[in-house]
Amino acid sequence: MLEVPQVLGQERVRRLLGLALRHGRFPQALLIAGPAGIGKRALGRQLAAALLCSHPAEDGWGCGRCRSCRAVASGAHPDLHWLEADPNTKLTLEAVRPWHTQASGLTPAWGERVVGVVVPAEELTEAAQNSLLKVIEEPPPTVTWLLLTANPAALLATIRSRCQLVQLDPVPARTIADWLVSAQQQEPSRAQEIARLAAGRPGVALEWVQDSRAESLRQEVSQVLMQMGRGRAAELLEVARAWSEAGDHLARRLELLALGWRDLVVVQAWEQGAAQHGQDQGKNCQPPVPLYFPELRPAPQATTLVSAGRLLACASRALALARQLSIWGSARLQLEALLVEAETAWKG
Numbered sequence: 001m002l003e004v005p006q007v008l009g010q011e012r013v014r015r016l017l018g019l020a021l022r023h024g025r026f027p028q029a030l031l032i033a034g035p036a037g038i039g040k041r042a043l044g045r046q047l048a049a050a051l052l053c054s055h056p057a058e059d060g061w062g063c064g065r066c067r068s069c070r071a072v073a074s075g076a077h078p079d080l081h082w083l084e085a086d087p088n089t090k091l092t093l094e095a096v097r098p099w100h101t102q103a104s105g106l107t108p109a110w111g112e113r114v115v116g117v118v119v120p121a122e123e124l125t126e127a128a129q130n131s132l133l134k135v136i137e138e139p140p141p142t143v144t145w146l147l148l149t150a151n152p153a154a155l156l157a158t159i160r161s162r163c164q165l166v167q168l169d170p171v172p173a174r175t176i177a178d179w180l181v182s183a184q185q186q187e188p189s190r191a192q193e194i195a196r197l198a199a200g201r202p203g204v205a206l207e208w209v210q211d212s213r214a215e216s217l218r219q220e221v222s223q224v225l226m227q228m229g230r231g232r233a234a235e236l237l238e239v240a241r242a243w244s245e246a247g248d249h250l251a252r253r254l255e256l257l258a259l260g261w262r263d264l265v266v267v268q269a270w271e272q273g274a275a276q277h278g279q280d281q282g283k284n285c286q287p288p289v290p291l292y293f294p295e296l297r298p299a300p301q302a303t304t305l306v307s308a309g310r311l312l313a314c315a316s317r318a319l320a321l322a323r324q325l326s327i328w329g330s331a332r333l334q335l336e337a338l339l340v341e342a343e344t345a346w347k348g
């Protein structure tokens with residue numbers, strides 16, 4: 001039987017919303033915010049099921065068995081209006097227009113309620129937001145709105161002020177790793193690495209598991225890591241240009257780069273420590289942390305020491321840049337500055 005997807009983590013948010021559901025105090029419009037991959041859609045489906053369920057469970061959430069819950073799971077509930085933008089496409093006035101006409105519908109077909117979901121809400125054009133505002137401002141009492149967004153600041157202040165905001169929490173790495181092992185059949189050590197890389201976002205972890213390009217991206221970033229430390233700024237600017245123009249997977253590359261720089265710092269510290277204590281640095285003796293780039297051993301720039309502090313600072317900046325890509329239109333300048341700054345970590 002098809003089931004509504006489970007929400008991983010988010011205990012605080014689920015408790016909060018469960019209370020509102022149970023006591024009939026669910027807001028008319030909810031803005032669910034959090035970065036891509038954190039679980040906004042899964043939560044949206046769970047909430048829709050709960051709001052439309054004919055026999056809600058004691059905790060306020062959907063029963064998972066009734067006709068309504070099953071219809072939500074299969075995406076075929078007539079009272080669930082799920083408006084989702086195609087990738088790189090805006091939600092225009094045309095997309096929200098049906099909600100203004102009585103016939104097509106915000107009138108419940110099955111029960112007493114309609115749930116309207118917009119995802120991602122930041123893709124609504126200004127005209128579409130203004131149009132949506134009218135139905136949110138004077139909604140029929142039967143309608144509940146769920147707006148899902150990675151970037152609440154991109155919405156009109158008038159929309160934000162009409163919605164209650166729920167910010168999703170990063171899912172603990174341990175929770176993601178356990179789920180990758182039990183539900184995605186990953187090896188525990190790989191599951192831990194992917195969970196760390198996913199930085200609290202199960203959807204990103206799933207992309208790493210399912211995307212056949214993941215390994216080729218990793219190899220591509222590995223080449224750049226090997227090139228660094230040779231003082232060839234022109235080559236790095238070329239990398240920044242190529243990555244920025246390719247666009248897709250830029251965030252993944254940045255996350256891998258951050259992980260690679262961390263690996264370099266670990267490898268150098270471990271090799272120095274092992275050398276000082278006269279220990280065997282052979283293949284059988286592994287650093288204490290699993291490496292995402294095992295080919296970095298022995299450190300490729302062994303003759304030039306890396307400034308660990310500077311490189312880790314660059315890794316933080318790479319992660320921050322990856323998070324902000326959806327906000328900034330182009331990241332080329334920031335990426336150039338970051339790669340050139342990282343290069344100086346080998347000189348200092």
Ligand SMILES: [Zn+2]
Pocket residue numbers: 053054055056062063064065066067068069
């Ligand atoms: Zn149900």
